[in-house]
Each structure stands twice: as C-alpha cells, then as structure tokens.
Amino acid sequence: MQNREILLSIENLHYQYGKRVAVESVSLNVAKGECFGLLGPNGAGKTTTISCIAGLLSQWSGSMTFRSNEFRPASVASDRGLLGFVPQELAIYPNLTAEENLRFFAKLCGVANAQLQTTIERNLQMAGLLDRRHDLVRTFSGGMQRRLNLAAGLLHSPALVLLDEPTVGVDPQSRNHLFETLLRLKSEGLSLLYTTHYMEEAQRLCDRIAIMNEGIIVATGTPGELATEIGDANANLEDVFLHLTGRRLRDE
Amino acid sequence: MNTLSAAWTLAQKDLRSFVRDRTALVLSILVPIALVSVFGWIMAYAFGGAGGMPKVSLHVADLEQSVASRRFVDSLSSSEMLRVRKVEIDKSAADLDARLEKLIRDGDANHVLVIPAGFEAKVGANETPELRMLRDPGREMEDRIVQLSIMQAAMAQLGGSVWIGAMDRMLAEQGMDSQGLLQVRGWMTSIGDTINALAAANAASDQVATGNENAEAELPRTRSGFDMQGMLDFMASIVPVATKDISPPDRAKQVTYQQAQSVAGMTVMMLLFALTSCGSVLLSEREDGTLKRLFAQPISRNAVLLGKFLFVMIVGIGQMAVLFTYGEFMFRVGLFRDPVTLVVLSLIWVAAGGAFGIFLASVSRSKKQAESLASLLILMMAALGGCWFPLQMMNLPPLLDTICKSTMTYWAMSGFQGMLWNQLEWNSSRILVAISWQVGWICVFTLLSIYFFRRNFCRG
Numbered sequence: 075m076q077n078r079e080i081l082l083s084i085e086n087l088h089y090q091y092g093k094r095v096a097v098e099s100v101s102l103n104v105a106k107g108e109c110f111g112l113l114g115p116n117g118a119g120k121t122t123t124i125s126c127i128a129g130l131l132s133q134w135s136g137s138m139t140f141r142s143n144e145f146r147p148a149s150v151a152s153d154r155g156l157l158g159f160v161p162q163e164l165a166i167y168p169n170l171t172a173e174e175n176l177r178f179f180a181k182l183c184g185v186a187n188a189q190l191q192t193t194i195e196r197n198l199q200m201a202g203l204l205d206r207r208h209d210l211v212r213t214f215s216g217g218m219q220r221r222l223n224l225a226a227g228l229l230h231s232p233a234l235v236l237l238d239e240p241t242v243g244v245d246p247q248s249r250n251h252l253f254e255t256l257l258r259l260k261s262e263g264l265s266l267l268y269t270t271h272y273m274e275e276a277q278r279l280c281d282r283i284a285i286m287n288e289g290i291i292v293a294t295g296t297p298g299e300l301a302t303e304i305g306d307a308n309a310n311l312e313d314v315f316l317h318l319t320g321r322r323l324r325d326e
Numbered sequence: 327m328n329t330l331s332a333a334w335t336l337a338q339k340d341l342r343s344f345v346r347d348r349t350a351l352v353l354s355i356l357v358p359i360a361l362v363s364v365f366g367w368i369m370a371y372a373f374g375g376a377g378g379m380p381k382v383s384l385h386v387a388d389l390e391q392s393v394a395s396r397r398f399v400d401s402l403s404s405s406e407m408l409r410v411r412k413v414e415i416d417k418s419a420a421d422l423d424a425r426l427e428k429l430i431r432d433g434d435a436n437h438v439l440v441i442p443a444g445f446e447a448k449v450g451a452n453e454t455p456e457l458r459m460l461r462d463p464g465r466e467m468e469d470r471i472v473q474l475s476i477m478q479a480a481m482a483q484l485g486g487s488v489w490i491g492a493m494d495r496m497l498a499e500q501g502m503d504s505q506g507l508l509q510v511r512g513w514m515t516s517i518g519d520t521i522n523a524l525a526a527a528n529a530a531s532d533q534v535a536t537g538n539e540n541a542e543a544e545l546p547r548t549r550s551g552f553d554m555q556g557m558l559d560f561m562a563s564i565v566p567v568a569t570k571d572i573s574p575p576d577r578a579k580q581v582t583y584q585q586a587q588s589v590a591g592m593t594v595m596m597l598l599f600a601l602t603s604c605g606s607v608l609l610s611e612r613e614d615g616t617l618k619r620l621f622a623q624p625i626s627r628n629a630v631l632l633g634k635f636l637f638v639m640i641v642g643i644g645q646m647a648v649l650f651t652y653g654e655f656m657f658r659v660g661l662f663r664d665p666v667t668l669v670v671l672s673l674i675w676v677a678a679g680g681a682f683g684i685f686l687a688s689v690s691r692s693k694k695q696a697e698s699l700a701s702l703l704i705l706m707m708a709a710l711g712g713c714w715f716p717l718q719m720m721n722l723p724p725l726l727d728t729i730c731k732s733t734m735t736y737w738a739m740s741g742f743q744g745m746l747w748n749q750l751e752w753n754s755s756r757i758l759v760a761i762s763w764q765v766g767w768i769c770v771f772t773l774l775s776i777y778f779f780r781r782n783f784c785r786g
Contacts, residue, residue, distance in 0.1 A: 155624030163614070
C-alpha cells in the first residue's frame with residue numbers, strides 16, 4: 075500500500091438525507107491495483123458513500139482527490155469518466171441485446187468508434203456472453219444479467235471501478251465467474267472499491283477493508299490487521315464484523 | 327382457507343395498498359370529478375346549453391349604417407341561434423369585397439352577411455332589400471341555422487315589405503303587369519291591416535289575462551317529419567339572399583367540415599396520449615435503476631433530458647405520419663396538398679406534445695402517477711381545445727372562451743383546421759399565430775421540465 079500510487083483519496087466525507095446523517099467523517103484511500111472493501115450492515119452508509127464518489131449525490135461535504143487532483147464527480151462530467159460504476163440494480167436494458175447494451179454504454183463513456191467493436195467483444199468475452207451477444211437481455215438468467223451489468227461498467231477501461239454489491243441474487247457459478255473476473259482485472263492493475271455485506275466475498279477479494287457502521291468507519295485494515303485489532307488473531311472476518319458492529323438487528 | 331376467504335384476504339390487501347398510495351387515491355377521486363366537471367361544462371355549451379340549440383357565428387357587414395339596417399342587425403343579434411359579430415370595415419374601400427372574402431378564406435368567419443347601401447330605402451318602399459351572403463360552403467348545419475335566423479329577423483323587422491316583395495316577384499314571374507301588381511298590393515295591404523288589427527286585439531286580451539307585458543310569439547317548433555329544407559327553400563324565396571361560396575380552389579369536394587374536424591381533433595388528442603406515454607421512459611429509467619448508471623456516465627444531466635425529448639419527438643413524428651397517412655387514405659381530406667405546412671405544423675405539435683410529455687414525467691413520482699395525470703390533463707385539454715367539438719359552435723362565456731383559447735390543443739386545432747379546411751399556408755397570419763402560441767407552450771413546458779427534472783431527479 076505504501077509503495078502504491080493513491081488513486082482516490084477521500085477526507086471527512088459527510089452526507090445527510092434531510093436531518094438524517096448517512097455518512098459522517100469518512101476518510102479512505104484506494105491505491106492502484108487494490109481492491110478496497112466497504113463492509114457494513116444494511117443502512118451503514120456504504121451505498122451513500124459510493125453514490126457520492128460516483129457523482130450521483132452532490133450535496134456532500136469533505137474533500138476528494140483523484141490522482142492528487144481535485145475530484146468533483148457530481149459537477150464535472152469528465153471526473154465521472156475516470157471511474158467505472160456497477161450499481162446494485164441491474165442497470166441494463168432488457169429490450170436491447172447484450173451487444174446493443176454494451177455499445178450504448180461504450181458510446182456514452184466516450185469509447186472511440188475505431189475501438190468500439192473490439193471493446194464490446196472483449197467485454198462480452200469477459201462476461202462469458204459472446205455467444206449470446208445478439209440475444210435480448212430479457213431472455214437472460216439473473217446471473218447472465220449480473221455479468222453483463224459488470225461488463226457495462228468496465229467498457230472504457232477505467233482506473234477505478236465502483237462496485238455496489240454486484241453479486242446480489244446471483245447463483246454460485248455466476249458469482250464465482252464474477253470473482254474470477256474481478257481478481258483477474260485486479261491483477262492487471264485495476265482498482266476496485268467494493269461494497270458488500272457478504273464476509274466471504276470481502277475475505278476473498280479485498281486487500282483492505284473498511285468496516286462501516288451507522289455512517290462511520292469503525293475500523294480499516296487488511297483482514298489480518300482487523301483480526302488483531304479485536305484481539306483475536308484467529309478470528310475470521312465475520313467475527314471481526316460482529317465484534318465491531320454488534321449483534322443488533324439492522325434495518326435500512 | 328376456502329376460495330372466498332382467500333379472495334377476500336387478497337382484496338383486503340389490495341385495498342390497503344391502494345389506500346396507502348395517497349397520490350393514486352387522490353387522483354382516483356379527483357380525475358373522475360375533474361373530467362365530469364369539464365365535460366359537463368363544455369358539453370352544455372356544445373349543444374347550446376339549456377336552449378338546446380348551438381349558436382353559430384354570423385359576421386355582419388353593415389354598409390349602410392342606417393336606422394333600418396341597425397334595427398335589422400339588432401334583430402339578428404337577438405336570435406338565440408346566432409352570435410352576431412359586426413365587421414368593422416371601411417365601406418368606401420375599393421377592395422371591400424376582397425376584404426370580406428378574406429375573412430372567409432382565412433377562416434376568421436364562416437358566414438358574412440352584407441347589408442348593402444340602399445337597404446333603408448328599399449324597406450321604406452316596401453321592396454325586398456338585396457342582402458348578400460359570403461359563406462364557407464360545406465357547413466350545412468350552420469348554413470341552415472344562419473338562413474333560418476335571417477328569415478326570422480327579416481320577418482320581425484322588415485314585416486310587410488318582405489311579403490309584398492316576395493308576392494311581386496312571384497306574380498311578375500307568372501306574367502302579371504305592373505298595373506295588376508299594384509292592385510294585388512292594395513288587396514294585400516288591406517288584408518294585412520285587418521290581420522294586424524286582429525292580432526293587436528288578441529295580444530291586448532292575452533296581456534290582460536297573463537299580466538306578461540313582454541310576451542313574445544313562440545318560434546315555430548320543428549316537428550317530427552317536418553321538411554326543414556322545404557321550409558328553408560320557401561323562406562329563401564321570400565327573403566332572397568345572394569349567396570357566394572368562398573372556398574379554397576382545390577378543396578376536395580367530398581370533404582366535409584366534420585371530417586376535417588375529426589381528423590385534426592383525433593390526431594391532436596391521440597398524439598398527446600402517445601407522447602406522454604413515451605415521456606414516461608424517464609420514469610421507467612428511474613424505476614429500473616438505469617438512470618443511476620446514466621447519471622454516472624461522463625455526460626451532462628441535460629443530455630439525458632434532451633435525449634428523452636429527442637426520442638419522444640422521433641416517435642411522435644412517426645406516429646403523426648402514420649395517423650395522417652391513414653386519415654388521408656380513409657377520408658381524403660387533402661392532408662398532403664401542402665406538404666410544407668403539414669410538416670411545419672406536425673413538427674410544432676410533436677414538439678409541444680413532447681415537451682408536455684416530458685414535463686409530466688418530470689413532475690410525477692411514478693409511471694402510474696404520470697399516467698393518471700396524463701389522462702386527466704389530456705382529456706381536459708382535448709375538450710377545451712375543441713378536439714371533439716368545434717368551438718365555433720359553442721356559445722362560451724368569456725371566461726371559458728379565454729381558457730379554451732389558452733390551451734395548446736386549441737392552437738394546434740386552429741393550425742390544422744386552417745391547413746385542412748381553409749387551406750392556409752404555414753406563413754399565413756392565422757397559422758403563424760397558432761404556431762407562436764404552441765412555441766410559447768413548448769418554452770413553458772421545456773423550462774418547467776428542466777426545473778422539475780433537476781429538482782426531482784438530480785437533487786441529492
């Protein structure tokens with residue numbers, strides 16, 4: 075981490091919906107080639123944090139930099155172009171084919187016409203959908219749609235991809251495919267900011283993890299560092315999570 | 327659980343959900359109330375209100391401005407069937423006739439009655455005055471009403487001169503010489519005096535019996551089987567009105583005003599429905615989650631809104647083309663006679679409807695809400711704008727008249743009617759006014775759409 079270039083740096087991020095504080099004093103850094111996990115129960119503020127970074131929310135306070143430059147994604151369109159974004163919802167069009175979906179998002183991302191076809195084919199290949207490229211998305215299984223949803227966020231080869239619980243409702247095979255894809259992309263130097271509340275996902279994918287609870291980051295570190303922090307070097311991530319966030323039921 | 331209990335449980339659940347969706351609940355009550363109110367209001371005037379007779383506009387050009395001619399115009403104005411509009415015109419103008427004809431050509435008037443100079447002298451001499459009528463042919467119902475009303479006014483105000491003139495013409499046609507005519511006139515005058523004396527005596531006794539000083543003779547009522555055209559022909563022979571038809575040279579002969587009205591009205595209304603439905607793709611994007619991804623792309627938010635507007639425009643143009651092609655095929659109303667005007671008016675209306683559709687989407691919280699609002703507003707605008715019934719046939723009070731003439735549907739109808747019926751070109755004053763109003767509405771809806779889009783979709 076110390077030797078890696080810091081891509082995204084956030085200091086004291088604060089956001090509130092009306093009077094309800096959703097994110098408070100969140101600070102984090104994501105390095106090049108790193109998978110940074112935001113782990114937390116429902117309503118912890120993970121999606122709000124990612125939405126601020128993706129430019130979906132603008133009324134936040136604090137500061138953000140991308141490669142040490144001021145980063146204002148909500149108001150500067152080109153800042154949003156630095157990121158890939160894979161939302162929690164299946165944000166693809168069911169009445170378009172897989173290829174048409176990717177072509178549409180690639181054009182919006184600014185992929186040059188000359189590279190369009192190659193880019194689409196590479197991403198279809200990555201999603202395992204090359205042979206279904208001409209099929210309407212509405213005929214796809216949930217897992218196939220999730221894979222396409224991921225591919226649509228990677229089209230312009232961004233340096234950092236925001237993934238907001240990308241494996242919700244996915245069968246084990248597709249989930250495994252997604253993990254393998256993300257690990258390969260990470261090994262190629264892509265940075266990931268990944269939110270989830272599945273411990274095994276975070277354990278498997280993330281180099282460092284920030285555990286969020288009620289809008290604040292309660293701990294940050296590698297899984298090993300977090301285990302040490304709670305005084306049990308043999309604790310798994312779930313133990314750490316429950317220790318830091320408590321066993322009380324959470325509602326959104 | 328048996329079937330009935332299960333059904334009741336399901337119904338309870340649906341009712342609970344329905345009641346908790348406050349907006350849908352309010353709309354479900356408000357929409358029918360608003361529609362019933364507006365349609366009740368408009369329909370009352372569409373069929374002439376309590377009198378049961380629609381009012382027809384009659385423009386009157388009184389070239390004499392004498393006591394007799396004014397009395398005649400007043401008599402026309404008192405007709406329950408007419409809305410008389412006096413034409414302010416310089417009677418010494420060399421192109422007087424051309425100016426009057428232009429009123430018809432531009433669709434500003436459908437009937438112009440010209441009272442010529444010498445009217446009073448003719449009446450004083452017990453001769454039939456020579457009235458002239460310029461009219462837009464093809465409006466049979468309005469024609470009959472105008473004709474009947476002129477007869478009534480002539481009978482009421484010109485009295486004996488009308489009958490004597492008619493008698494003179496009839497006898498002259500039979501070959502009677504002037505000596506014979508004078509003799510017959512004498513007999514007629516004598517009979518007339520006797521009838522008038524009897525009528526006066528009867529009226530006086532009726533007045534004593536009822537105490538009603540303003541008792542008016544009842545108008546003859548149309549009975550079942552009554553030959554209206556026969557009566558009109560007979561009356562036309564009593565008060566001859568020289569009629570000149572003013573219509574565009576290549577108006578298809580088989581086209582009726584009703585067909586032109588129906589094609590324009592239905593196209594205007596149905597396109598609004600289609601465009602508001604398209605506009606709701608904005609709400610679909612939000613409900614499906616794709617809007618979030620669009621907002622995360624390196625494009626401006628306005629591009630998203632503009633993209634939706636372009637989509638609605640393209641679909642609208644396609645639908646307009648299909649509707650007009652079908653309308654032309656079915657009714658032969660001459661839609662493609664002037665392609666430039668057709669394209670200009672279609673583009674303007676599609677843009678106005680598209681802006682309205684996007685506006686509705688931007689103020690609605692869900693597709694369901696947008697659909698309810700669309701039904702309410704479109705049906706109201708269609709009724710008020712004259713898509714269902716020609717507003718010229720309605721005797722609207724000033725407030726409702728102003729409301730109707732403020733709707734964008736009214737101006738769309740005015741434009742399409744001008745093109746279809748009056749065969750006006752896009753640069754004629756009437757069509758330019760219609761276009762200007764629609765452009766105004768486009769600006770209003772676009773600005774409101776941008777405001778509400780930013781407020782309801784982009785804020786956070």
